[in-house]
Amino acid sequence: MKPVSASRRRFLSVIGASAACAGLPVGPAVAGRAPEPVVWKGTALGAVASMTLVHEDRAHALRVLGQCIDEIERLERIFSLYRPDSALSRLNEAAELLDPPVELVELLSASLALARASDGAFDPTIQPLYRLYEAHFRSPGADPAGPGSDAIARVLRSVGHRRVDVDSRRIALGARGMGITLNGIAQGYVTDRIAARLRDDGFPGVAIDLGEARAAGRRADGRAWTAAVVDPERPSRVLFELAMGEGSGQVAALATSAGAGTRFGPDPRVHHLFDPHTGRSANRYAQVSVAAPRATIADGLSTALSVVEPAAGAALLAAHPPARAWLLRADGSLGTLPDA
Template sequence: MGALASITLVHPDRARAQAQLEACVRELQRLEDIFSLYRADSALSRLNAQGELPGPPHELVELLAFSLSLSQRSAGAFDPTMQPLYRLYANHFATPGCAPGGPRPQAIERVLRLVDFRAVELRPDLVRLRRPGMAITLNGVAQGYVTDRVTDLLRAADFGDVLIDLGEVRALGHRADGQAWRAGIVDPRDLTHTIVELPLGQDRGALPALATSAGYGTPFGTDPRIHHLLDPRTGRSANHYLSVSVAASRATLADGLSTALAIGPPAQATTLLRAYPSTRVYLVGPEGRLEMLDATRSPT
């Protein structure tokens, strides 16, 4: 889905590990056929082109149901119907000589009429977009979902020590030396510098998955304040934080929640986290200060 990916397996039998890696690649390709906007024939691309999709794959229904639930709980900060807004920005900045400040307000206002998660009809046998011109992106959560699916596949094959980086990170077991897997959160102002390192896995005090949302990941133009973390309520990039990282039990939740928290107003963060109490959040503010947040307390 347009991102680099790697899988590390710790196992004494190289042939078995290689065979399982090939099974993982097949699963990745199968899921890309459902979720990828880079493939015109994917289930999601067909839904966007036709406005409805009879007989949708179970995985699309499952992930879209999670996304719509997160949209509701985040008061629209996370909204899978924001693809027309993203497309507006991408097309604007692909035009030579475009205004560096982004699309005109009138154009944003027109597109925002197509952005509303409440206008998605979701049933096991049908997905329908109720307004012509609507389109869905699951890029704010699909990488986490794929990470979880591949992790589950490996666990079912009795691979107990696994670290996966498929855009988001998920860990099982331990490293070869018996220590916990670890993941770092980089300084958004200096991507060569790590500002905090976390243990990942099932050990006491650790969580298995980590995801980060940050504007520096996909800037549109030369202004770093204009990036892909677009607020579906205002049509403008959200710049409450330089980055938001979420540690959670599953990568799907970490991925979606990091997006919602990055876009939503900071005052609503603790309220949102109460719906997902087994999570830990690391916020890097505009001045580069690191704060930790969970469901029981405000930023510290």
């Protein structure tokens, strides 16, 4: 569900995509030349997205790219809150879903496991809070600070990850008014699914950015993929760059969460990164980035670390080695976990 005044901004990019696939010749690379990368740019799960594939057989790369785009579309029909016919939307509408897609069972189970590990700092049942904030900011003269305490307290009665039952045959929501959002982890999951598809096909170089980033192999020119993360308030300020891939000294996946990415109204402190315990936006950090072996883990942890208390955050990250985190504070200073 997209807040009324939100514009989804991006603060992470993978450097190395150099040419769009449209208008380029189809066929094998010329002998002795580096293969021309195939690049796709579009949207996925409501975010600007891109993929760059390196393969000596360009026709094969284009064919596989089309299959990946079809797979993204299929997964959106499961996870999207923008589509009323998606499996997730139907679950939220009926509070029950029989014979759920295996991907929904898998990702919701992972989300509930992270909710338990983070003591509810990450909670996929916060969708009622989105609904409340959306309705609030659609009202003329809405308080820019957000809904009142009484309204939030009422909605929080419908938030609680422990009241969700999941198995391969049925998903059920256990309280009136409950709703699931997987926006804090689904982009990472879809990224991992596409990465696995391309790895199985033997691509020597892949960079995927579907809201969260993952890379393997090398660019067509032989150099490493690089991810750059910028300050959400000063996009010209690059906070850090990382070599991406699956080799020594590289990170396979990188995710970033920032309140500035989706704001509800004029107050920058009112945004989509809710603390499920208070119903208010979490503002301990301006931005959290996490590197991990899989984008699903990086995505979920970047969301959880945006909310959880610092000591608990360090313990949560330590439980997912070799994950690392970069924490941008409100004063512009950058901390790391584990501490550098």
